Amino acid sequence: MADQKLSLTLSSSPHLRSSDTVANAMQDVLLALCPVTIVSIIFFKLHAVFLILVCLAAAALTELIFRKAMNKPSSLHDGSALVTGLLVALCFGPATAWWTAALCTFIAVGVAKELMGGLGWNRFNPALFGRVSVIMLIPIFTYLSSIFVRLRPALGAIDMVTQATPLALLKQGAGLPSLANLFVAFPGGALGETSALALILGGAYLLYKQHITWEIPGAMIIAVFVVALLFGQNPLYHVLSGGVLIGAFFMATDWVTSPITPQGKLIFGAAIGVLLVIFRVGLGPTEGTAFSILIMNAFVPYIDRMTKRPKFGEVAVGQSAVTAGQPVSKTS
Amino acid sequence: MTVKTFSRGVFLPHYKEFSENKSITAIPLPKEVVIPLHQHTGAPCRAVVKPGDEVKAGQRIGESDAFVTAFIHASVDGKVKAVEPRPYFTGTNVESVVIEVDAKQGETAWQERDVSKLNIDQIKDAIKNAGIVGMGGAAFPTHVKLSPPTAIDAFIVNACECEPFLTCDHRMMVEMTDALIAGARLIQKVVSAPRVIFGVETNKPDAIQALNAKIAGETGFQVVPLDVKYPQGSEKQLIKAVCDREVPPGKLPFDVGVVVQNVATCIAVYDACRYDKPLIERVLTVTGDAAARPQNILARIGTPISHIIEHCGGFKGEAGKVIMGGPMTGWAQTRLDIPIVKGTSGILLFSQAMVAETQHMACVRCGKCVDHCPMFLYPNYIGTYAETGRFDLAAEWGAMDCFECGVCVYVCPSNRPIVQFVREAKRQIAAARAAKN
Numbered sequence A: 001m002a003d004q005k006l007s008l009t010l011s012s013s014p015h016l017r018s019s020d021t022v023a024n025a026m027q028d029v030l031l032a033l034c035p036v037t038i039v040s041i042i043f044f045k046l047h048a049v050f051l052i053l054v055c056l057a058a059a060a061l062t063e064l065i066f067r068k069a070m071n072k073p074s075s076l077h078d079g080s081a082l083v084t085g086l087l088v089a090l091c092f093g094p095a096t097a098w099w100t101a102a103l104c105t106f107i108a109v110g111v112a113k114e115l116m117g118g119l120g121w122n123r124f125n126p127a128l129f130g131r132v133s134v135i136m137l138i139p140i141f142t143y144l145s146s147i148f149v150r151l152r153p154a155l156g157a158i159d160m161v162t163q164a165t166p167l168a169l170l171k172q173g174a175g176l177p178s179l180a181n182l183f184v185a186f187p188g189g190a191l192g193e194t195s196a197l198a199l200i201l202g203g204a205y206l207l208y209k210q211h212i213t214w215e216i217p218g219a220m221i222i223a224v225f226v227v228a229l230l231f232g233q234n235p236l237y238h239v240l241s242g243g244v245l246i247g248a249f250f251m252a253t254d255w256v257t258s259p260i261t262p263q264g265k266l267i268f269g270a271a272i273g274v275l276l277v278i279f280r281v282g283l284g285p286t287e288g289t290a291f292s293i294l295i296m297n298a299f300v301p302y303i304d305r306m307t308k309r310p311k312f313g314e315v316a317v318g319q320s321a322v323t324a325g326q327p328v329s330k331t332s
Numbered sequence B: 001m002t003v004k005t006f007s008r009g010v011f012l013p014h015y016k017e018f019s020e021n022k023s024i025t026a027i028p029l030p031k032e033v034v035i036p037l038h039q040h041t042g043a044p045c046r047a048v049v050k051p052g053d054e055v056k057a058g059q060r061i062g063e064s065d066a067f068v069t070a071f072i073h074a075s076v077d078g079k080v081k082a083v084e085p086r087p088y089f090t091g092t093n094v095e096s097v098v099i100e101v102d103a104k105q106g107e108t109a110w111q112e113r114d115v116s117k118l119n120i121d122q123i124k125d126a127i128k129n130a131g132i133v134g135m136g137g138a139a140f141p142t143h144v145k146l147s148p149p150t151a152i153d154a155f156i157v158n159a160c161e162c163e164p165f166l167t168c169d170h171r172m173m174v175e176m177t178d179a180l181i182a183g184a185r186l187i188q189k190v191v192s193a194p195r196v197i198f199g200v201e202t203n204k205p206d207a208i209q210a211l212n213a214k215i216a217g218e219t220g221f222q223v224v225p226l227d228v229k230y231p232q233g234s235e236k237q238l239i240k241a242v243c244d245r246e247v248p249p250g251k252l253p254f255d256v257g258v259v260v261q262n263v264a265t266c267i268a269v270y271d272a273c274r275y276d277k278p279l280i281e282r283v284l285t286v287t288g289d290a291a292a293r294p295q296n297i298l299a300r301i302g303t304p305i306s307h308i309i310e311h312c313g314g315f316k317g318e319a320g321k322v323i324m325g326g327p328m329t330g331w332a333q334t335r336l337d338i339p340i341v342k343g344t345s346g347i348l349l350f351s352q353a354m355v356a357e358t359q360h361m362a363c364v365r366c367g368k369c370v371d372h373c374p375m376f377l378y379p380n381y382i383g384t385y386a387e388t389g390r391f392d393l394a395a396e397w398g399a400m401d402c403f404e405c406g407v408c409v410y411v412c413p414s415n416r417p418i419v420q421f422v423r424e425a426k427r428q429i430a431a432a433r434a435a436k437n
Helices: A022-044 A046-069 A080-090 A098-116 A126-136 A138-151 A166-172 A179-184 A196-208 A215-230 A235-240 A244-251 A262-282 A288-306 B120-129 B168-175 B177-191 B205-214 B235-243 B263-275 B305-311 B368-372 B379-387 B391-396 B407-411 B418-436
Strands: B032-036 B060-063 B078-087 B093-101 B154-159 B195-201 B221-226 B258-262 B281-287 B295-300 B319-324 B331-333 B346-351
Touching: A022 A046, A022 A080, A022 A196, A022 A244, A046 A080, A046 A098, A080 A098, A080 A126, A080 A244, A098 A126, A098 A138, A126 A138, A126 A288, A179 A196, A179 A235, A196 A244, A215 A235, A215 A244, A215 A262, A235 A244, A244 A262, A244 A288, A262 A288, B032 B078, B120 B177, B120 B263, B154 B177, B154 B235, B154 B263, B168 B177, B168 B205, B168 B263, B168 B281, B177 B195, B177 B205, B177 B258, B177 B263, B195 B205, B195 B235, B205 B221, B221 B235, B235 B258, B258 B263, B263 B281, B295 B305, B305 B319, B305 B346, B368 B379, B368 B407, B379 B391, B379 B407, B379 B418, B391 B418, B407 B418
Parallel strands: B154 B195, B154 B258, B195 B221, B281 B346
Antiparallel strands: B032 B093, B078 B093, B281 B295, B319 B331, B319 B346
């Protein structure tokens, strides 16, 4: 035995691992986003394909560059950059210029994730942070457009029923698509808002795979419904249109930027729902979901602390043991 | 059949099929045994023999005046070769008595006694003199555990064997049922418990059947089938499942009127009382996907693991990891001259394919560890704060209440070595508290 050469691994217990990995989870998220991606491609053809490819490529490149610059090992294999890239693309409408989408993706992956320390250390949802940067940095994007305008590929006319989103129509009191249309598929707004059904399918898959739990999407959707009712608006239009469903299933449930406990998740989801309808009614029809999720992201550490559960044994259990456990001197 | 359990925890693959049907066999003696003088919780023993001394199996070779300690005995007939620090399974060196084993072993004639005539003090003395410790792995001196300052209404025999791979307790329940029940009766008498409950996981139906058949006439004896969930064999989780009582943080089982002992310990107690036989040998499982002949063996304390592995046919294919104990809480070894001790329940031989990835990522806050933690802690925060040196915050999120079961690491998609972080946090927090006082 002694002459047998052994190379034994020394590591701390436990010595078994489940098959769960971050990469597997990200693959499942990408898979869950497939239905809505396909619907958007059916509606917007090359416009959608091009936008999605630009964002995926920008996400991967940004991560490579930032990790290289910061002397960190590549993390492309975990798939989180691709998820962020796809989510950014799905947040945009088909007419979005590629340079706008690329810069937003760069900000999402580079600034909101990698500069914060990489996956796990970011406090804000990277995709949404990237998406709203287009609003916060309007002058830069306007300037960019003036430079890049000639580099816009000719992909043909966009085949849309209308450029206006259902929410804008709702606000203008214009002719609305039927609820059934809205539920199955309706080409208004962003790529990721084209089909409630596709999003629900994806969400159901994530729930089934236990990557997400029902609390955040459940609380958020119910809150949107109830608050819309209170404002005297049709709650179903609010739930089925715009970013509510993609936000509820894919953005607010982001592991890194959402609370840990079930109670925390309920509070977080409900608060997002309330803010969202207030933004929509008060401020205008766009980006209510993005801003309400980002605002609540900031509260996550406080929500976790607020909803901290008692440890095992901290709450008295087993009062049936009346004499047991009492000092012997007292009972005898 | 009502099956009980505790909340949270995790369902692990069992891996018991390698050895669960293999009867216990005694292995031949090695040429040399190494017996550490500190293989229990509490004060270390000092050697009472010196190099050159002839010793007999069962002779006391280490003792201490402390209350929380366990005497050490020679496990073989032989000659003391050295008393010196030797490598121990935790990676440190421990003062040990090295005995050259005599080729001719004398027949040790153990005195048989009628255990029913022993009073409580005699039983306790027998246990103390036999150097018995908890044999499930914690190695806490048994005579201390059997001196609770409170009234006890239930004595639970920990027969879960919830760690994957291990089958030694299972085999003992099937093959040594009478000794187990007799040992349990002795402990019941010591702690004056009206009830004796065997908590057995349902993946050992033959053990449940054997116990049920033998306790038929006993009053107060009961077998409670438990779900096969890890860490069911942890004391606090076992008490919760069986009695629905929660031991508060920082408290012990006797605070809720319960005493827990594992299967092997009960049998050792019986041997000590019946034959006045010290704890010089134990049953352990040699198994794993790289074990040529997985089996359950009876080996003397101090036997080097190299001798045991050799006896069991060595490695099958290329070895990747050798673990002393179970796969969830055991210790990886890099050398094979390490001796087995009273708390060694198994030796696992893993192939390279079974070796877990050691690279880890940052916490992605998926919450799986929080969902599964049987102590209701926040392993995510404890791990991240310990990793970044914020030990005060690690303590705030429950580092000191962790018993290192490893569930969090098992489920972690980022493969974070949270147990390792917790151990470091505990050291630092204890040091900080000591400095404050």
